[in-house]
Amino acid sequence: MDFGSFLAAPEIKVKIVTYRDIFQNKAMIEDRFGEDYKNTSAVIKMDSADLNQLSVKKGDTVIVKNSFGKIVARVEESGYETSHKGIAYMPNSPWSNMLVSDETGGSGVPKFKDIEATVTTAKGAKITDLEL
């Protein structure tokens, strides 16, 4: 019996900051329903200490979720010298937008660059496909 499966997989809370990426932008223009766009968009970059805590390696898939949505994305190490535990980065895309709150305080401006979510291992599940 695999007792490991009874233990909850480690989960951490992160604040996700979104950004723009030229390669991802180019991939979108070429084919917004293509693999290249998916692979350059559904990416979350985290501090290496956070990866260790989750027991995932770069290139693995993780579940990123909050009360607005849930996606499976590929995790990467941010490679920044300064530690940024608890802060993660994602390219701005339909994937990050699945996690953005509808709370705007009536301002008309969603918090695209300020997302709170939890991350856990996706145990090899595939990256979420773009659909509605």
Next chain:
Amino acid sequence: MEGNHNICTGCGLLCDDIEVELEKEIVNKVYTACRVGVAHMKEGSREASFLVDGKPVDEPAAIEKAAEILKNAKNPLIFGLGTSTNEAQKKAIELAKKLNATLDDTSSFCLGPVVEALLQEKFKTCTLDDVRHKGDVMVFWGADPSDSHPRHLSKFSYFPRGEQKQRGWEEERTAIAIDIRKSHTAKICGNYFFQIPPGGDAEFINALIDGVSGKLPKTSYGYPPKKLLELANILKGAKFGTIFMGLGLLYSLENLDPIIRLVEVLNEKAKGEFHLIPMVGHYNMRGFNQNLFAETGYVNSVKFENGEAKHGPEYSTVEALKAKTVDAALIIGSDPLASLPRSIAKNLLDIPIISIDPCETLTSKKAKVYFGNAISGVECGGTATRMDGVEVSFNPIIETKRPSDEEILTKLTEAL
């Protein structure tokens, strides 16, 4: 400009030095553009495409169906237009008036407030050509042009020689990045990258104002005062300084007062002049803001009623969708199902959508009526307003069977 130079409409820079090679009436090679521009210029030349309920129809049938949807709607939303020519935008404004529609573009949830303040002359601004010729200090604040406007630094702001800047970046220009993350632009800025915590911009601005005014700059997050003073001194020493304001800075501020104040103070205390330019992304978002401003005094988020425009956040796309006050959507050159939060965009699925877009998108796939239109700058000509306010006109490079969005909007208006 020489004969075969074309304009790229891939981003707000509207680069005017693009050379292309055609083969069998499609763009085969693109020179001088960045990788985004190359991909964009090669998109053109596809068959005509009009769909109703996902099935191919001819243009008159698509116009008829779209007109029927708009006629039956009590409060249609017209949205998008950041990648449309000035001519198409003016048609859309006319159509919105005729329909008593809600009219908005993406600027209501991005840099609209900054463009509005600019048009109201609340701060000093300049053109990118001024920066190329004279700029000695440029601050990229919450902006990463290396990814969003790839030729910004090489064509205008940092690397090129200019009339009064013959020794270029090596000796005569200082590029500074202020950001919460080490972006590609921040890497280029080297030691002049100032990393601040998320949400720390307003305090950083106030500390800089203190530093420039000879007071000790302090932040609650303990930013080293020595570094802040170093930055304040560079800004003070500028002869022709420019702050390029990106979304990162805008989203972090409650209102624009701090940044406007900083530009004011720098103009008082610095050696020379200081300017602010919003980093408008879509090639003609500024054009939309200016065209609507000229017509109504507002840059976005309006609702027409008997020719008069009402304005407020409740008429922004986001709030109108959230409150479900709109009952049909005409979306031009934009993909809100991809670019808005899913938690809000999902309400679009409850109303009929008309999509005018050169590409198939998540939004076009859900549209009742879809018009595949010509790509401006590649398949149709017109005029646009560059991110710094310079008017640019362009001609089509290749022929297409696809109508322009301007033509579609004209026909739609006639059909009503």
